[in-house]
Amino acid sequence: MPEQLLPAPPVAAMAEALSGVPGVVGVLLGGSRARGTHRPDSDWDLGVYYRGAPDTAALAALAEEATGAPVEVAGPGGWGPWVNGGAWLTVGGARVDWILRDLDRVLRVWEDCAAGRYEVGIQPGHPLGFWSPVYPGEVALGRVLADPTGELAALRERTRVYPEPLRAALTGAAWEADFLVVNARKSAAAGDVLHAALCLSRAVGVLTQSLHAHHRVWCLNEKGALAAAEALPGTPPGFRARAEAVLAGLGDPVAAVEAAAGLVAEVRERLA
Structure with missing residues (x-):
């Protein structure tokens, strides 16, 4: 493991x-710290995988010992149906997040993804929904810190190869972006900026999922x-700036919808 990716001793x-x-x-270990893209002030995200x-x-008690003060730990479901639970700690001036993950559920989601099935659930903190492939993705991109049974290492090895059925499913999901633009066009014409904005935000989110897949x-x-x-090969030039312009241009929702329609069409052409 490269030195810069090693977790701090605490x-x-x-x-x-x-x-x-x-x-x-x-x-x-997850997040930017695991991938080596962190800033000096980035959090330490620890996925705590449990069974039962x-x-x-x-x-x-462990959190209080680490911080020197009582810490509230949210049990399973305390933070919502997908992020599940955990705790926010400050240890030696560094922010450390514990994020609970039900390992058996992660394994079931992985099996679904390997078969080309996924779901998008409602989850606080995820305005575009929680996409179930996040579960195996976290393992694939994470760094195993403690694994007495070897289960995490075994799952990480399996998830390092992106499943072709999931790729087909998420790439094909780009059709929804078209549908959302159609709905946004109707709302924009009626002056319903909220609905138009929600449709266009989700359309952009769907495109990012499809491009990654x-x-x-x-x-x-x-x-x-x-x-x-934006950094992926084959992404339309200026994808990020164009998407941001769509979302920033909702003061003129009709123009924003037409800009979004052009972006969606170009992305879908490249995904074909």
Whole structure:
């Protein structure tokens, strides 16, 4: 592992301690820290993979020991149906996030993705919905920190190859962007800016998912998705700037819709 990707010693020790909590199977470093794209002030995202029900009281005690103050730990479902639960800690001035993941559910989602099935669920903090391929994508792009049973390492090895059935499904999902533009056009003509804005935002989000899938790249979040899609080979020139102009131009919703229609058409042509 390159030196710059190694977790800070307190985080490594924390991962080992977490793996000893009843119910916890292993710990994965995620986010920009795992990919080496972090800033000095970036959070440390620790995926805490559990089976059954983790001992939240033991997690809270461990968090208090690490921070020197009581920490609220949200159990399964406490943060919503997909992000699940966890805790926000500050350790030695660094922000460390624990994010609970039900390993058996992650495995089921992976099996679905491998077969070309995915879903988009409602989740606080994810305005375009939580796309289920995030689960295996997190494992594929993460760094295993603690894995007593070897299950996380085995799953990471399997998810490193992007499933062709999922690629076909998500690339094909670009049809929805067309449908959304049609609906936005009607709303814009009627002066319904809210509905037009929601349609166009989702259309852009769908395109970023399709572009990532087309290039067999896991897309984990709306944050940074436009810049990431822009960097993919074959993405239409100026994709990010054009998408941002669509969303920033909703003061004139009719013009924004037509700009979006052109962008959608160009992306779909390149995905064909």
